Amino acid sequence: MKESVYKLMPHSVQNLFVTGYNIIQYRKRYGGKYNFFLQHFLSKRSASFDELKTIQNERFLKLLGHAIENSKYYQNLYKDAEMPTSIGEIAKLPIISKEMLRQNIDDVVTIDGKDAIHLKTGGTTGKSLEVLFTLDNNQERFAMLDDFRGRMGYQLGKKTAWFSGKSLLTSRDLKRNRFWKTDIKHHVRYYSTFHIKDDYLKYYVEDLIKFQPEFLSGFPSTMFEIAKHGLKYGHEFPANTVKAVFPTAESVTPVMRSAIETFFKTKMYNQYASSEGAPFICECKHGNLHLELQSGVFEVLDKNDRPTKSGRLVITSFTTEGTPLIRYDIGDSITLEDETKVCGCGNNNPMVKEILGRVDDYVYSPENGKINLGNVSNTLKDTKGIIRFQAVQNEINTIDVLVVVDSEIFNDKIEQKFIQNWRDRIGDKMGLNIRYMDDIPTEKSGKFRIVKNNIKHLVNT
Secondary structure, X not given: OHHHHHHHOOHHHHHHHHHHHHHHHHHHHHOOOHHHHHHHHHHOOOOOHHHHHHHXXXXXXXXHHHHXXXXXXXXXXXXXXXXXXXXXXXXXXXXXXXXXXHHOHHHHOOOOHHHOEEEEOOOOOOOOOEEEEOHHHHHHHHHHHHHHHHOOOOXXXXXXXXXXXXXXXXXXXXXXXXXXXXXXXOOEEEEEOOOOOHHHHHHHHHHHHHHOOOEEEEOHHHHHHHHHHHHHXXXXXXXXXXXXXXXXXXXOOHHHHHHHHHHHOOOEOOEEOOOOOXXXXXXXXXXXXXXXXXXXXXXXXXXXXOEOOEEEEEEEEOOOOOOOEEEEEEEEEEEEOOOOOOOOOOOOOOEEEEEEEEOOOEEEEOOOEEEEHHHHHHHHOOOOOEEEEEEEEEEOOEEEEEEEEOOOOOOHHHHHHHHHHHHHHHOOOOEEEEEEOOOOOOOOOOOOOOEEEOOHHHOOO
């Protein structure tokens, strides 16, 4: 009913509707204990590594006790397990998968849905999952996120361009080449991530230049397309306008970072979390990624569940008391930095060398093995005229590469270079189908996936 009424509203009233909706949501996010949490994180910005480890251990034991006392699922799961007395013994507990969580979610949760914040994970790699957060946990997560962004000058109310999966446009907007709605009170402009095509991109660029946001946040794939368009057609974004870019929800490749930072004349600061409540990994002003030990436990494990420097990420999150996540295989992978390396930013949390993204974000070659997202992205090396591409693998011996090109630039020579780049990665035996498209749509969430791996069940990981 609300959606049908919203679509009938004129643009100016829709902006007021968006503003009113946010006022209600922000009361939940920034009320209660939010300021208490924010002040705590501010006070711990330069905490020693030992102090951070002590806080982490205390919070781990508290979460474990809470889950055992209040979650039927964990009570049953741990009934025969030897309980750890510290984080050092966390491996005594079993690892849970997303499917285990999904199938048992009613027994996992510890709070009534009426008293909870409901959040759904994206369904881009499987079925969606709804998790419940306590109000305190939700406020603490926003405090932690705002502490990270605040280090780059961000505060709620500063002019921000947001690129997320909000579906806010009507057919009238499209006819007028208007691809945004604005929260007037908080100075946030929400740009659609569902209409990223060459015919529309100039309107995004022109409005962003006119709007002059101090901060950009959201899907990096959308910001990347806008930045590429701006650079290609010589649009000049005003210098010293954007103070920082905060990507969310998707992996950031070096190509994305370079284009976004070049066009918007600023720095991107990456951060990792998740809709279901993963602990945070945040990038500092020195360009280093840090585990935030106050937010949870990060285990990097190999295929035999043994600790390793680069592997899949198993998390325990302290801000998930409503839906406890303890030794949860989240489906992502990271590489840890050398323990002897020290960052000069003052943050004493351990460092991460690279966020590799989803474990499923790879294509598989029977000849060469897994080709990760970064290497897939690098198939664009020394090419021009490729606007967007997506690698789709539905068979073990074949890969389809969907490509949108600029016909004025793209030619046979570039095509051969692109194909050779793929052959360098997948080998000569695998089937490679290049399919030229007018457009490659985003997912229902508004995200764009460079890789769609539909054969992971056939690969022995």
